[in-house]
Amino acid sequence: xxxxxxxxxxxxxxxxxxxxxxxxxxxxxxxxxxxxxxxxxxxxxxxxxxxxxxxxxxxxxxxxxxxxxxxxxxxxxxxxxxxxxxxxxxxxxxxxxxxxxxxxxxxxxxxxxxxxxxxxxxxxxxxxxxxxxxxxxxxxxxxxxxxxxxxx
Amino acid sequence: xxxxxxxxxxxxxxxxxxxxxxxxxxxxxxxxxxxxxxxxxxxxxxxxxxxxxxxxxxxxxxxxxxxxxxxxxxxxxxxxxxxxxxxxxxxxxxxxxxxxxxxxxxxxxxxxxxxxxxxxxxxxxxxxxxxxxxxxxxxxxxxxxxxxxxxxxxxxxxxxxxxxxxxxxxxxxxxxxxxxxxxxxxxxxxxxxxxxxxxxxxxxxxxxxxxxxxxxxxxxxxxxxxxxxxxxxxxxxxxxxxxxxx
Ligand SMILES: Cc1cc2nc3c(=O)[nH]c(=O)nc-3n(C[C@H](O)[C@H](O)[C@H](O)COP(=O)(O)OP(=O)(O)OC[C@H]3O[C@@H](n4cnc5c(N)ncnc54)[C@H](O)[C@@H]3O)c2cc1C
Ligand code: FES
Ligand code: FES
Numbered sequence: 083x084x085x086x087x088x089x090x091x092x093x094x095x096x097x098x099x100x101x102x103x104x105x106x107x108x109x110x111x112x113x114x115x116x117x118x119x120x121x122x123x124x125x126x127x128x129x130x131x132x133x134x135x136x137x138x139x140x141x142x143x144x145x146x147x148x149x150x151x152x153x154x155x156x157x158x159x160x161x162x163x164x165x166x167x168x169x170x171x172x173x174x175x176x177x178x179x180x181x182x183x184x185x186x187x188x189x190x191x192x193x194x195x196x197x198x199x200x201x202x203x204x205x206x207x208x209x210x211x212x213x214x215x216x217x218x219x220x221x222x223x224x225x226x227x228x229x230x231x232x233x234x
Numbered sequence: 235x236x237x238x239x240x241x242x243x244x245x246x247x248x249x250x251x252x253x254x255x256x257x258x259x260x261x262x263x264x265x266x267x268x269x270x271x272x273x274x275x276x277x278x279x280x281x282x283x284x285x286x287x288x289x290x291x292x293x294x295x296x297x298x299x300x301x302x303x304x305x306x307x308x309x310x311x312x313x314x315x316x317x318x319x320x321x322x323x324x325x326x327x328x329x330x331x332x333x334x335x336x337x338x339x340x341x342x343x344x345x346x347x348x349x350x351x352x353x354x355x356x357x358x359x360x361x362x363x364x365x366x367x368x369x370x371x372x373x374x375x376x377x378x379x380x381x382x383x384x385x386x387x388x389x390x391x392x393x394x395x396x397x398x399x400x401x402x403x404x405x406x407x408x409x410x411x412x413x414x415x416x417x418x419x420x421x422x423x424x425x426x427x428x429x430x431x432x433x434x435x436x437x438x439x440x441x442x443x444x445x446x447x448x449x450x451x452x453x454x455x456x457x458x459x460x461x462x463x464x465x466x467x468x469x470x471x472x473x474x475x476x477x478x479x480x
Contacts, residue, residue, distance in 0.1 A: 101237040101277065123265050123328050124403075135304075138327045141268050143261075145240055146281055187326070208402050209325010 085148050089113065090157030104130065104139040104147055108154060115155035115182040119211070126210035129183040129190075130154050136190040138209075155182045158189055165189070165227055172223040176214035184210045188224055197232065200225065235259060235270045237277035244282045246361050249381055252278050260381060262300065262336030265328065285335070285383060296386040299335025303347065306334065315393035315411050319350035324403050335382045341372055341428065344405045348372075349423030350395050352431055353411035354387040372428055390415035392476050396468040397424070400455065408450070408461040412472045420444060422465055426453045441469035 087094045089111065098107055105128045108116045119127035121140050128140040131153040155162045162185045169175050169184075184207070191198060191206045198206065203224055204217075212220065240261070243249045252258060258276040261267060267277075285300035290311045297306070303320040306312065307329060323329055323346055337347050338358060356368040360380040368385070371377055390413045397409035406424040413419050418437065422445070423429035430448060445466055450458035 100239050122269060123324060123331075126325055126327060129327050135330045136327045137330050141265050141328075141331060143240065143264060143279070145242065146279070190326070205321070206326055208322075209327050 089152040098144050102144045104142045104144050107144040113154050127180050127183040129186040168223040168227040172219040174215045174219035174223050180212040235267045236273045238275050240277040240279050242279045242282045262333040263331040265332050266340055294386050294388055296384055297334055299382045300333050303332045304329035313390050313393040315350045315395035318395040319346040334385055339382050343428040344424045346397050346409050349409045349421045349429045350411045352429045353413045353419045353421035356385055356387040359384040394472045398464045407455045408465045410465055410468050422448050425450045441466045
């Protein structure tokens with residue numbers, strides 16, 4: 083079936099399977115920051131933002147994305163770059179597979195919560211699994227990023 | 235679960251006519267359906283029915299079936315136990331998709347929100363069948379091939395929910411909820427069987443006595459004896475925290 087999608091501000095006319103998930107559509111369209119980790123809504127590596135809400139794209143039907151704004155790391159490049167700077171500085175990233183999903187979750191959290199505490203951050207990011215970092219470094223990096231960029 | 239076709243009706247009558255036309259499955263958030271194997275001709279997506287609402291009436295709260303767990307978590311209208319029961323259901327992204335309707339219709343024995351709703355004496359409204367108490371729905375097959383439209387419950391004074399999980403976002407090993415409205419109600423879920431309601435509560439009894447007749451059994455997450463012990467501790471904590479227990 084044919085769908086019209088708006089991804090990172092750009093419109094696409096695309097042909098999909100009726101029960102296709104957004105993760106597959108995005109990767110099909112060349113938007114490769116979006117990663118398939120678990121494919122069961124458990125790891126967060128496929129996280130994107132649809133109409134302001136963080137969602138796991140592996141479990142979000144593409145037909146539900148019609149008439150909505152889809153945002154991936156490619157659409158928030160400058161902010162993603164800033165977040166990545168802190169992640170790198172804290173030596174958090176190893177394989178980097180979880181990073182795009184984590185960046186989307188941090189971006190979403192910053193939009194949704196005002197001055198989140200460490201506890202708020204841990205809770206908000208609980209659905210973003212990293213098999214390498216151990217999370218302590220992530221939390222340090224995010225706290226520092228928010229301290230500097232909270233006003234944006 | 236795979237679908238040959240997904241339809242997106244905009245009225246409940248359209249849903250019913252789609253249900254009459256071929257083999258179908260109703261799609262709420264679609265998260266548990268994703269984990270199921272199988273191939274169905276038609277998926278009926280309820281996301282265009284405007285069933286995502288929370289209504290605060292004088293003595294009752296009504297929740298549309300497509301309201302997400304994240305919306306429940308963020309609303310200040312609910313008794314404490316609602317927010318507490320959804321807080322550790324996956325991550326924020328999962329809760330932005332999982333619906334109250336899917337959580338109830340699935341009759342999942344591990345459900346956290348399910349245990350809270352049983353303790354709140356929730357009632358369910360189905361489009362064709364009408365209203366039914368949730369506890370009756372869980373324990374019977376009275377309602378079939380229907381659309382859950384709304385979940386509602388009376389306001390209560392005190393409520394508290396606790397779940398024991400091996401890690402932050404895991405399924406509960408056991409969960410428990412206490413509410414006190416016109417009466418005190420205690421529900422225990424993830425035993426691992428479906429949630430049960432403890433009837434005829436003697437307020438002089440301690441946690442051990444209150445849970446004496448509740449059955450707990452073994453699965454890969456833990457033994458029945460372990461579950462009982464954890465449930466007794468959680469209930470005992472709730473009783474201490476609930477000043478109503480006098
Ligand atoms: C990875 C993962 C972890 C989870 N962890 C937890 C947890 O820790 N605790 C917990 O309590 N829950 C947990 N859940 C379950 C989750 O909270 C939801 O209960 C579950 O996903 C079902 O909700 P849904 O909206 O996705 O329903 P769906 O998957 O869309 O539907 C579930 C069933 O209900 C039917 N259905 C849906 N809506 C309606 C309706 N309105 N009328 C009639 N039938 C309907 C569907 O046909 C299907 O049979 C988890 C789920 C996943 C995927
Ligand atoms: S791939 Fe979507 S949550 Fe893991
Ligand atoms: S850096 Fe490897 S999974 Fe996170």
